[in-house]
Amino acid sequence: MSFWLLLTVNSITFGGLLFLLSAGFSLIFGLMRIPNLTHGSMFMVGAYLGTSFLSGALGFTLNFWAAAILGALEVAVLGALMERLLLRRLAGQQLAQVLVTLGVSFMVADLCLMGWGGDPISVATPEGLGGFVRAGSAVFPLYRMAVIGIAVVFAIALWLMLERTRLGAMIRAGVDDPQMARVVGIRVSQLFTIVFGLGAGLAGFAGMIGGPILSVYPGLDQDMLPLALVVVILGGTGSLLGSFVGSIIVGFIYNFGQALLPELAYFVLFLPMVLVLVLRPQGLFGGQVL
Amino acid sequence: MNLKLVAVAIAVVALVVLPYVITEPYYVNIASQILLYAVFALGLNILVGYGGLVSLGHAGLSGVAAYGVAYLLAAGYGHTVAIAGGLAAGLIVTAGFAALSLRASGISFIMITLALGEIVWGLAYRWISITNGDNGITVNSRPAPFGQPLTSAVSFYNATLIVFLLAIAGCAVFVNSPFGAALAGTRDQPRRMNALGFHVWMIRFWAFMLSGLLSAVSGVLFVYYNQFISPQALALTASAEGLLMVISGGAATLLGPVVGAALVVIVKNVVSAYISRWNFMLGAIFVAIVVFMPEGLVPGTVRLVRAAWRSAHRNRSGRPAAAPIAEPKP
Numbered sequence: 001m002s003f004w005l006l007l008t009v010n011s012i013t014f015g016g017l018l019f020l021l022s023a024g025f026s027l028i029f030g031l032m033r034i035p036n037l038t039h040g041s042m043f044m045v046g047a048y049l050g051t052s053f054l055s056g057a058l059g060f061t062l063n064f065w066a067a068a069i070l071g072a073l074e075v076a077v078l079g080a081l082m083e084r085l086l087l088r089r090l091a092g093q094q095l096a097q098v099l100v101t102l103g104v105s106f107m108v109a110d111l112c113l114m115g116w117g118g119d120p121i122s123v124a125t126p127e128g129l130g131g132f133v134r135a136g137s138a139v140f141p142l143y144r145m146a147v148i149g150i151a152v153v154f155a156i157a158l159w160l161m162l163e164r165t166r167l168g169a170m171i172r173a174g175v176d177d178p179q180m181a182r183v184v185g186i187r188v189s190q191l192f193t194i195v196f197g198l199g200a201g202l203a204g205f206a207g208m209i210g211g212p213i214l215s216v217y218p219g220l221d222q223d224m225l226p227l228a229l230v231v232v233i234l235g236g237t238g239s240l241l242g243s244f245v246g247s248i249i250v251g252f253i254y255n256f257g258q259a260l261l262p263e264l265a266y267f268v269l270f271l272p273m274v275l276v277l278v279l280r281p282q283g284l285f286g287g288q289v290l
Numbered sequence: 291m292n293l294k295l296v297a298v299a300i301a302v303v304a305l306v307v308l309p310y311v312i313t314e315p316y317y318v319n320i321a322s323q324i325l326l327y328a329v330f331a332l333g334l335n336i337l338v339g340y341g342g343l344v345s346l347g348h349a350g351l352s353g354v355a356a357y358g359v360a361y362l363l364a365a366g367y368g369h370t371v372a373i374a375g376g377l378a379a380g381l382i383v384t385a386g387f388a389a390l391s392l393r394a395s396g397i398s399f400i401m402i403t404l405a406l407g408e409i410v411w412g413l414a415y416r417w418i419s420i421t422n423g424d425n426g427i428t429v430n431s432r433p434a435p436f437g438q439p440l441t442s443a444v445s446f447y448n449a450t451l452i453v454f455l456l457a458i459a460g461c462a463v464f465v466n467s468p469f470g471a472a473l474a475g476t477r478d479q480p481r482r483m484n485a486l487g488f489h490v491w492m493i494r495f496w497a498f499m500l501s502g503l504l505s506a507v508s509g510v511l512f513v514y515y516n517q518f519i520s521p522q523a524l525a526l527t528a529s530a531e532g533l534l535m536v537i538s539g540g541a542a543t544l545l546g547p548v549v550g551a552a553l554v555v556i557v558k559n560v561v562s563a564y565i566s567r568w569n570f571m572l573g574a575i576f577v578a579i580v581v582f583m584p585e586g587l588v589p590g591t592v593r594l595v596r597a598a599w600r601s602a603h604r605n606r607s608g609r610p611a612a613a614p615i616a617e618p619k620p
Contacts, residue, residue, distance in 0.1 A: 035401050089581060094397055095344060096580045099537070102346075102530055103576030110570035222526060226408040229401055263419065266412025273405060277390060 002139070007259055008252075013144040013213065015251025016151025020206035021224060022231040023158060023243045024199025030175040030238020031188075031195050034094050037101040038082070039203050040225030041108040046075045046204025047216040048112055051121050064126035064208075072205035079200025083193050091189070105221065113218050123211030143212055150209060154202070155244055162240060171195060175238045227254070230273045236283025245284060305451055315443040319515075322447045324555045325454040326511040331535040331547030332461050333504025338533065339542030340470060341497045342477030344400050346529050347387060347407025351502045352509030353524030354410060355380030359510055360427035360519045361420065369433035376513075377506045383410065384502025388495050395480070407529055414521040426520030429513055440514070450511055457504055462544055464500065473497045474542075531572060538579050540586030549588050 025039045046068075053067035062070065082104065090096045129143040162168035173181040174188050182188050207216075214220065231250050235242025249272060257265035276283060309318045330352055337343045358376035367375070391402040414421045421427065432440040440446045464470045475483045476490045484490050513519045522528070531554060539550025554572075561571050583590055 034397060035404075037404075086577070086581070093584075095400075096584060098344075098397060098400055099533075099580045100577050103573040103580065106527065106530070106569045106573030106576070108573075110567055110573070114567070114570075226405060229405050229408075233401065233405065263417045264413075266416050267409060269412075270405060270409045274390060277393065277402065281393060 006140075007255055009140055009144055009148075011252040011255040012248065013147045013251070014255055015248040016148050017206050017210045017213070018227055018231055018247035018250055019151050019244055020154060020209065021203050022228045022235075022247055023154075023240060024195075024202040025228045026232045026235065026237055026239065026243045027171070027175075027195050028199045029232060031171065031178075032087075032094075032097075032192055034097045034101070035229065035232075036196070036199065037098065037225065038079075038105045038108065039199070039228050040221035040223070041105045041112075042075050042079060042200045042203040043207040043210075043224045044112060044216065044221040045078070045108060046071045046207035047123070047211050047220065048116050048121075048207075049074055049204070050208030050211060051116075051123055051216055054123070064124075068205055068208035071208050072201045075204025075207075076197040076201030080193050080197030082200075083196035087192075087196075088189070105225075109218065109221055116216075118218055120215050120217035122215045123208075125212045147209055147213070155240070159240055167194070227269075230270060232283070233273050234276050234283060236285045239283070239285040242283055242285035302455065305455075309444040309447045318443040318447050320555060320559055322443070322450045322515060323559075324552045325447075325450045326508050326515060327532075327535065327555055328548045328551040329454055329457045329504055329511065330508035330532055331539070331551045332457055333501045333508065334532050335536045335541060335543075335547040336461065336464070336473075336497055336504070337501040338536050339546070340465065340473050340477065341494060341501075343392075343395060343494065343498075344533065345391075345403040345501075346400050346526065346533065347391075347403035347405075347410070348501070348505050348532050349524050349526075349528035350407040350410035351380055351384050351387065351505040352512060353414060353519070353521075353528075354383045355506035355509035356513035356519045356523060357414060357421060357427070359513050360429050363429055363431075364427055369431075373433070373510055376510050377503070380506025380509060381499065381502060384499055384506070387502070388498035392491060392494050392498065404526065404529075407524070407526065411521055411524040411526070414524050421521070424521060426518055429517045429519070432514050432517070446515065450515075453507060453511060457507065458544065458548070461504075465544060469493070469496070527569065527572070530576070534572065534576055534579075537584075538575065538586055540588035540590070543586070543588050543592075546586055546588040550586070553587070 021039065021043055025036060028034070028036045028039075049071035050064075050067045053062045053070055054064065055061065086100055086104070087097050090100065125143045129146050131142045133140045133142055133145060160168075162172060170181070170186045171191055171194075173184075173186055174191050178188050207220075227250060231243060231246040234249060235244070235246030250269065253269055253272065254265065257268040261268060308321055312318060312321070330348070334345065334348050337345050337348075355376040358379035359372045362372035362375045363369070387403065387406050390406060391399055394402055415423060417423075432446065434440065435449065438445060440449050472483070472488055472493050475488065476493050480490050483493075512523065535550035535554050536547050537550070538553055539548065540546030557571065557575070558568055562568050579586070585593075
């Protein structure tokens with residue numbers, strides 16, 4: 001009984017992390033029509049930067065949350081810079097843009113290997129969240145509950161931002177019809193930079209938040225990127241709800257698959273993607289056919 | 291035309307005598323590597339260059355063939371069965387890839403092939419009872435076709451050269467065939483081709499199968515060359531390397547992928563002798579080529595030579611240079 005319950009909590013936690021990762025991926029795809037293949041790298045860089053801040057790379061040690069936020073901000077700046085300096089040069093050439101993100105992801109992976117070495121770095125659970133919550137006979141790790149809470153808060157905040165603010169309205173207009181958005185005076189190219197930075201920052205934040213659960217190691221980027229791809233193909237591009245539901249589904253399949261069919265976990269993970277591709281090409285909540 | 295024939299004859303003779311000129315086994319092995327990667331790049335080019343469909347999962351196809359050979363050999367079968375089984379496995383997986391990914395084109399095609407390639411990688415990595423996981427499978431022997439063992443570097447080079455020449459001749463025939471023209475048509479004008487009565491999906495499917503066959507062949511060569519196969523050969527990096535060969539050399543040209551394969555293999559070996567940062571170089575070359583020379587080395591050089599030729603002989607008109615990779619329509 002408690003085995004299943006713990007597995008469920010782990011699944012939802014992982015789903016929450018995936019949501020932080022894939023919400024940005026999905027928004028970037030919805031707006032710019034390209035899969036950002038550096039998204040896994042941003043997750044990893046966020047985590048690496050965070051661990052450096054934790055261990056006092058700045059001359060003083062930050063606490064976990066400050067390190068996560070500072071790391072996320074840096075990754076956001078890096079993402080925005082990459083959009084400005086590299087992708088902007090190739091405006092309108094989607095294929096070239098995808099290939100550039102692929103090239104950059106290899107460079108980032110190698111730079112991280114150079115900077116932080118090949119050994120996995122484990123991240124200590126932040127102060128005060130190392131314990132457990134008891135509910136009857138079941139025991140839940142406190143930190144995982146906190147991650148679920150953070151994901152929910154971010155989901156609501158993102159939803160409010162997209163639905164209730166001027167910036168959100170402009171982003172939605174850009175996703176629905178970029179040409180028309182330009183015609184009515186929205187600077188879509190500026191939105192590209194903002195959304196790219198936002199998505200990168202979210203991924204970097206997710207990387208550090210996921211640190212105590214996944215730890216940080218070379219290859220983390222390649223592990224996370226396909227998961228973001230699956231979430232977006234499942235949920236549909238440019239849809240926040242799609243990312244949310246897709247993340248939870250993938251979180252469950254990944255954790256249950258690893259517990260029950262360890263050898264085929266990765267394969268099982270992609271089955272729903274194949275089903276969606278065959279039966280509902282636009283994804284569960286997506287507007288446009290992928 | 292005669293000039294072309296002479297050039298081809300000289301190139302073939304040069305390739306045949308190459309191992310007797312350089313003799314050093316290390317360099318002969320690098321030449322074998324270039325040829326086997328060239329077969330892979332030729333296969334990928336059919337899809338990327340002539341079909342306008344950029345695949346990021348092709349290492350999975352050659353990997354399945356390689357694993358098929360290694361698994362059957364480890365199970366005690368002979369080389370003939372193992373090679374046939376490996377190619378068959380490669381083709382079956384190719385058919386699955388094609389069926390799933392060809393419902394899309396453009397960017398979505400990249401995403402789906404990437405995800406499918408990752409599935410195959412994940413299986414190779416995690417399905418330990420079949421693939422031996424990260425430890426990989428060792429292949430203890432090389433085949434001996436017609437009683438000629440391929441154990442030495444030169445004999446393996448010769449076998450690879452024969453396969454390579456067959457592959458490039460096959461590609462030349464394909465490109466100039468009505469089927470090749472139809473494939474290029476589906477790249478440039480899919481709707482018009484459809485209206486003209488061509489079955490766009492079916493043309494793309496068979497092009498994918500041909501591409502998969504060449505990938506599988508290179509996978510078989512790969513596993514016999516290294517006598518070892520591990521999940522690393524199926525990773526996204528390997529697919530990206532193949533794509534870099536096609537794009538750097540020049541997509542939709544016959545020679546481009548071969549030049550690209552030579553470039554990548556040589557840079558990889560030279561660079562890894564000095565620094566251990568091959569992945570960084572791969573990424574940097576990728577970015578530089580996409581940003582500064584999107585048409586690739588071969589068409590770029592051809593254009594320059596043609597321009598020089600034309601300025602020398604004013605009244606002769608050259609054919610336009612090959613088009614860069616088709617931009618997918620959103």
